[in-house]
Amino acid sequence: MSRDAERRAALGAPSPHFTAQVERIRRAAALGPILDLACGHGRHAVPAADLGLPVVALDRDREALATLTQVVPTRGGRLLPVAADLEGRGAPPLRPGGFGAVLVFRYLHRPLFPAIEALLAPGGLLLYETxxxxxxxxxxxxxxxxxxxxxxxxxxxxxxxxxxDYTEGPTAEARPAHTARLLARRPASR
Ligand SMILES: C[S@@+](CC[C@H](N)C(=O)[O-])C[C@H]1O[C@@H](n2cnc3c(N)ncnc32)[C@H](O)[C@@H]1O
Known part of the structure; x- marks a missing residue:
């Protein structure tokens, strides 16, 4: 098995909350790159990049990011790893208003909520599940x-x-979890 195939096999299946919104994510990329916050090994960053999109993949775990960068996205997509601590001082090192979609899966740090909202471009999408x-x-x-x-x-x-869209309860996954799932959009103009 190639290294790329090995890395992909280790990612695990993306959440159904992600797969249900693939078309919206693709369209949102017209507004700016996709950002996967606390991306881990890229369970969502990789399939988003495989749509042919530029994806900023942020995590504090440098080993996970190193693994992720060994995956070669299909359709000309790009993975741009950023090693950063989201819970350190100051805002994340990311451009406010610059992202077409922000993905947050299985990560929670409540003080970040306002900064996450501010990262979205007007009309941009937030997919959050934890x-x-x-x-x-x-x-x-x-x-x-x-x-x-x-x-x-x-x-x-x-x-x-x-x-x-907003739902809570058990997930439709091989190993169900109890999560809340949000799909939200920044208004195009305020
Ligand atoms: C449960 S994993 C989820 C990974 C991925 N989002 C997924 O759904 O598969 C949580 C991730 O949050 C990252 N993380 C935890 N605290 C962090 C922090 N302060 N700054 C950046 N990343 C953090 C961890 O390194 C880990 O990769």
Whole structure:
């Protein structure tokens, strides 16, 4: 197996919340690059780049980013790794208003919510999915309140965005998780 194929096999399946929005993500790229925040090994950054899109993939884990950069996206897509700590001082090293879509999966740091909203270009999309408090009952994944959303919390987290879809509950995955799933858009003009 080639190194590229090995890396892809290790990524794991993207979330159904991502795959359901592939066409919207493709269209949103006309507004700016795609940003995958806390991308890990690229479970969503890689399939987004495979759409032929430029994808900024940010994580503090340099080893994960090194793995990700060994994948060669299809259709001329590009993966642009950024190593940064999202919980350090100051805003993330990213251009506000510059991204066509921001993806956040299985990562929660509540103080970042305003900065995430500000990263979107007018008309840009936010796809956010992470664990809710119900995840604890499953006995795997994060256990601390800091990493688990309360009921309806994600729907209230981005007051400047228009909510296009919001759901909570078990996921339709091989290993179901309890998550909240938000699809929201920054208004084209304020
Ligand atoms: C559970 S993984 C999710 C990875 C990917 N989004 C996915 O859905 O497969 C959480 C990721 O958040 C990253 N992370 C945690 N704290 C971070 C921080 N302060 N700054 C940047 N990345 C962080 C970790 O390195 C890890 O890759």
């Amino acid at each position: 664990f809710t408090l119900d995840q604890r009952a499953l006995g795997w994944g994060p256990g601390r309140d800091a990493f688990l959303l309360g009921p309806g919390e994600l729907a209230r987290a981005f007051p400047g965005l228009e909510i296009l």
